[in-house]
Amino acid sequence: MTKVVALEDENLQLKHAVHAHATVDQAIGVILALGGLTPDEGWDVLRSISQRTNIKLRHVAELIIEWARTGDLCSDIRRELEQHLGLGTRAVRDDGQDT
Template sequence: MPEPVDEERSSLGDGFGYTVRTGAPPARPRRLPLIDVRPEGDGARVTVRGELDLDADDTLDRALRAALALSAGHIEVDLSGVDFCDCSALNVLLNHRRRALDEGKMLILGGAAPAVLRLMELTGTLDLFAADDGAEESAPTGDDALNDLRVEVGQLRRAMQTRPLIDLARGILMASFGLSAEDAWTVLVTASQNTNTKLHHLARDLVDTVHGEALPDAVQHQLAAAVTKVTTPTPAETSES
């Protein structure tokens, strides 16, 4: 017998109501991604299809470790078949990029689906995975190299620091509206884009509502619209039921 779900009414600022479900969330089957790792010249190619979320971290980590072991040069990661990507998966990619650099190798992005590109653009990490065919001829030296390294370290640090905040905001949306992890991420990204607000700034404002801070009216409106969009059945779903 399923556990009863208790509901408590609250609000994210004036006029933005939501329901907090305190019972157990519905079980969601794990959908691990399909990952293919194979040698390619003196490097390795990693092709990923499916969803990259918290459940997929171990699978992605093992695949990238295998690719690093196979490669003598670069590791090209093809994410063009990824339907969903969150900050936990990005953190795995960033960690392996740093590991590759420590071994004198490169981890580059060979292709990316829109979901991946949005995440990397929002976190300022897209350039870190770009291939540079002229790296050997134009490699910076001295002060330029040091400045580039400082910029990169700053980008990596910001991406890793914002992950817990974004995950917490996503958890608030999941609990408040009974959303899946994927739908909560979609709501955050959609509201971020429609209000021209950086993702981690929106996440911070959302977390602050727990302490009584009200969201700006425009943000409330966009969050409500995004939640409505992901929770409204499509005509096909309605006809099937």
């Protein structure tokens, strides 16, 4: 029975990892579309925002995806995103459009 429990736990962890990876990939896509970057550059921006704001990478990715849908993005992440993409202050509007 413990072998089954261990396999179920491993399966759950793998499902979580796949979901987290998909979330990060979607956020990188948003960054690529906004900044005209390569996938590697988008990854670097996402990772840097996470490190500089001290917010877990997966959570930063979730916030960026939510921003793409709703136009709402917290000021810390907005500021970092603008800085990394060279957009200048307030260049990323609440609706996700460049000004």
